[in-house]
Amino acid sequence: MRRTALILAPWLLLLCAWYALHYSGLVNPALVPTPHEVAVRFVELMRDRLPLDILMSTRRVFVGVICGIVLAVPVGFVLGWYRTIRTFIDPVINFFRALPPIALIPLVIVYFGVDELAKTVILFYASFFAGVIVMYEGISQISPIYVRVARTLGATDFEIFRKVIVPMAVPHMLTALRVALGVAWATLVASELIAAQQGLGALIQNAGSFFQLDIIYVGIICIGFIALLMDLALRMATRRFVSWQERIV
Amino acid sequence: MTTGRVRIAFDRLSVSFPTARGRMLVVDDVSYAIHDREFVSVIGPSGCGKTTTMNIVAGFMQPSSGAVTLDGKPIAGPGPDRGVIFQEYGIFPWLTVKQNIAFGLTLGANRQGAAVREEVCQRYMRLMGLSDFADAWPRMLSGGMRQRLALARAYAVKPQFLLMDEPFGALDAQTRSAMQDLLLQVLAAEGKTVMLITHSVEEAIYLSNRIVVMTARPTRIREIIDVPFAYPRTDALHESKEFGELRSHVRDLVMQEYAVQAKQSENVSG
Numbered sequence: 001m002r003r004t005a006l007i008l009a010p011w012l013l014l015l016c017a018w019y020a021l022h023y024s025g026l027v028n029p030a031l032v033p034t035p036h037e038v039a040v041r042f043v044e045l046m047r048d049r050l051p052l053d054i055l056m057s058t059r060r061v062f063v064g065v066i067c068g069i070v071l072a073v074p075v076g077f078v079l080g081w082y083r084t085i086r087t088f089i090d091p092v093i094n095f096f097r098a099l100p101p102i103a104l105i106p107l108v109i110v111y112f113g114v115d116e117l118a119k120t121v122i123l124f125y126a127s128f129f130a131g132v133i134v135m136y137e138g139i140s141q142i143s144p145i146y147v148r149v150a151r152t153l154g155a156t157d158f159e160i161f162r163k164v165i166v167p168m169a170v171p172h173m174l175t176a177l178r179v180a181l182g183v184a185w186a187t188l189v190a191s192e193l194i195a196a197q198q199g200l201g202a203l204i205q206n207a208g209s210f211f212q213l214d215i216i217y218v219g220i221i222c223i224g225f226i227a228l229l230m231d232l233a234l235r236m237a238t239r240r241f242v243s244w245q246e247r248i249v
Numbered sequence: 250m251t252t253g254r255v256r257i258a259f260d261r262l263s264v265s266f267p268t269a270r271g272r273m274l275v276v277d278d279v280s281y282a283i284h285d286r287e288f289v290s291v292i293g294p295s296g297c298g299k300t301t302t303m304n305i306v307a308g309f310m311q312p313s314s315g316a317v318t319l320d321g322k323p324i325a326g327p328g329p330d331r332g333v334i335f336q337e338y339g340i341f342p343w344l345t346v347k348q349n350i351a352f353g354l355t356l357g358a359n360r361q362g363a364a365v366r367e368e369v370c371q372r373y374m375r376l377m378g379l380s381d382f383a384d385a386w387p388r389m390l391s392g393g394m395r396q397r398l399a400l401a402r403a404y405a406v407k408p409q410f411l412l413m414d415e416p417f418g419a420l421d422a423q424t425r426s427a428m429q430d431l432l433l434q435v436l437a438a439e440g441k442t443v444m445l446i447t448h449s450v451e452e453a454i455y456l457s458n459r460i461v462v463m464t465a466r467p468t469r470i471r472e473i474i475d476v477p478f479a480y481p482r483t484d485a486l487h488e489s490k491e492f493g494e495l496r497s498h499v500r501d502l503v504m505q506e507y508a509v510q511a512k513q514s515e516n517v518s519g
Contacts (some may be wrong), residue, residue, distance in 0.1 A: 148339065151308075152328070156358075163355070167341075167343040
């Protein structure tokens with residue numbers, strides 16, 4: 001009961017602040033639609049294009065993140081485990097990581113066209129570099145003592161990999177996945193700038209051209225809530241998989 | 250008490266490490282032997298190179314010159330015949346207490362069926378006072394319990410040797426004393442050939458048959474001391490006159506080496 005209240009409190013506060021801003025006279029009320037206007041528009045859109053937009057965007061994020069993480073896990077693992085390789089590759093990774101995906105869009109259009117592939121490439125790029133850093137930072141901090149102990153108990157290299165390194169890598173994999181998901185949702189609108197017809201980014205873009213502020217709000221809030229739900233789901237999975245951990249982030 | 254056959258033999262062992270200022274000699278011409286079921290403590294100033302000698306026995310490192318042999322054979326690498334206990338425990342945090350003990354028995358080198366594993370786990374959990382924590386995660390355990398768990402895990406694969414690198418260094422005085430008694434008790438039940446690296450003069454005397462006092466770096470043997478007290482030993486031993494005399498003797502030797510080390514570092518910085 002108390003817990004529910006505490007969870008709801010900041011959201012109610014935000015809602016109040018939103019109303020306050022609308023009615024305060026500090027800004028032109030036409031520029032800030034009220035929450036109930038946005039809610040009405042949300043219900044309207046749910047009967048129209050919004051379910052498809054959500055589906056398309058979620059699918060793009062999923063495909064991009066899954067491809068990105070599938071590559072980031074082994075690469076991050078190798079970079080984390082082998083210090084010498086890391087020394088040389090780390091600057092390259094940081095070079096690419098620093099490039100904002102939006103700056104790459106013209107190139108992506110040239111190389112990959114304007115279809116689903118192009119959007120997936122952008123999301124893949126963003127999630128790979130976010131994931132790989134988390135992964136290798138985590139792996140490089142695994143204490144070598146566990147490997148030593150396993151060796152003294154008679155473990156072979158393969159047994160050490162399977163029974164020591166993999167279990168220690170799982171929490172870092174899940175963290176990498178969470179970070180990649182966050183980054184991917186943040187990059188979504190940019191990726192849907194590429195001639196998208198459907199998707200939450202496209203919805204926001206289109207609404208922007210017609211000055212439909214309430215629709216923009218609907219799109220933004222949808223992105224936020226879907227990202228939040230996915231993060232909660234991953235957190236629950238993390239809790240299940242790595243209940244041995246001291247602290248679940 | 251050193252009548253058994255030689256198990257671990259250090260033969261003119263020297264070890265040097267490459268550093269920015271050329272090779273640094275850490276262990277210099279060390280020769281001695283550890284016999285079957287003997288408990289040998291190695292004591293000396295911190296950072297002198299005692300742990301290096303143990304790492305070679307454990308198979309983590311190779312000698313630069315000279316040799317260390319196990320039952321007359323050169324050491325190829327780490328193996329389950331030598332149980333190693335580290336100061337930082339090395340308990341696997343993703344396994345429960347019981348799974349930690351069973352870990353070695355799930356490996357190809359010493360695989361056992363589930364029934365045997367269960368039996369071994371039960372025995373060592375009982376011996377180490379961990380039975381109530383079988384399914385607990387290691388993060389819930391105190392330092393003393395972790396070290397008992399490390400000991401149980403090492404014992405589970407039936408090593409013939411126990412190599413311990415300051416195993417009780419991180420424990421408070423009471424826990425440490427209790428661990429020493431537990432160790433003696435366990436060794437009385439299942440004898441091992443033991444090499445213990447320690448900083449504590451009292452601990453070395455209380456536990457061992459012999460004490461090897463090492464010099465400051467590059468470390469050599471300063472003196473090898475027989476500890477004449479019969480097992481089983483009890484806490485009262487600490488109060489005896491002979492214990493006190495031996496303690497002052499060993500402490501003097503160790504303090505002299507600390508003084509040498511302090512002088513060395515003055516020369517380096519000056």
